[in-house]
Amino acid sequence: MQLKFDWLIVLENLRRGIMVTDVNLEPPSGPRILYVNRAWTKMTGYGRDEIANKTPRILQGKHTDRTIVSGLKQKLAGREVFHGQTWNYRKSGEPFVMNWYSYAIYGERGKPIYYVAEQEDVTEIESLRMKQRLLINPQDEKAVAFFAVLKDWKAARKGA
Numbered sequence: 248m249q250l251k252f253d254w255l256i257v258l259e260n261l262r263r264g265i266m267v268t269d270v271n272l273e274p275p276s277g278p279r280i281l282y283v284n285r286a287w288t289k290m291t292g293y294g295r296d297e298i299a300n301k302t303p304r305i306l307q308g309k310h311t312d313r314t315i316v317s318g319l320k321q322k323l324a325g326r327e328v329f330h331g332q333t334w335n336y337r338k339s340g341e342p343f344v345m346n347w348y349s350y351a352i353y354g355e356r357g358k359p360i361y362y363v364a365e366q367e368d369v370t371e372i373e374s375l376r377m378k379q380r381l382l383i384n385p386q387d388e389k390a391v392a393f394f395a396v397l398k399d400w401k402a403a404r405k406g407a
């Protein structure tokens with residue numbers, strides 16, 4: 248098998264957003280973003296220079312579920328794989344549903360050397376799922392809250 252090829256060009260062209268951080272999870276400076284691929288910059292609207300040395304918390308906001316993000320911390324500390332989704336925000340302020348896996352990359356001595364995340368904007372598919380829930384029950388609390396987040400953003404944008 249040929250292992251000598253351009254890894255970066257592959258990473259840059261993956262369909263999912265990829266983020267690599269250091270292994271310090273402690274706020275305010277950790278985890279520090281070391282790399283994001285092109286799909287990530289497209290999804291979030293942030294340029295690479297803007298996020299270098301920042302933390303993934305820049306994606307969080309009013310409707311980000313704190314239990315989800317603290318769950319990530321616990322999983323990574325316990326050497327487990329995290330998978331979850333919550334509201335995140337693009338640079339423009341637009342909310343979107345981030346669905347992501349996060350786990351450690353281990354070095355030769357078995358110590359974590361990087362945390363990575365495979366990230367995807369699943370707002371569209373979630374909208375369809377929530378619409379279906381509303382068809383079954385127009386008062387479905389989760390679905391009503393979901394569309395309220397998107398409606399608030401649209402209203403705020405119009406008002407601006």
Ligand SMILES: Cc1cc2nc3c(=O)[nH]c(=O)nc-3n(C[C@H](O)[C@H](O)[C@H](O)COP(=O)(O)O)c2cc1C
Binds near residue numbers: 333
């Ligand atoms: C590799 C990696 C990727 C992350 N990606 C996201 C993300 O896409 N969205 C998000 O809200 N938080 C993300 N986080 C989580 C935040 O960094 C998170 O807030 C933090 O690790 C939990 O600690 P805190 O309670 O100090 O915020 C990510 C963390 C790591 C290590």
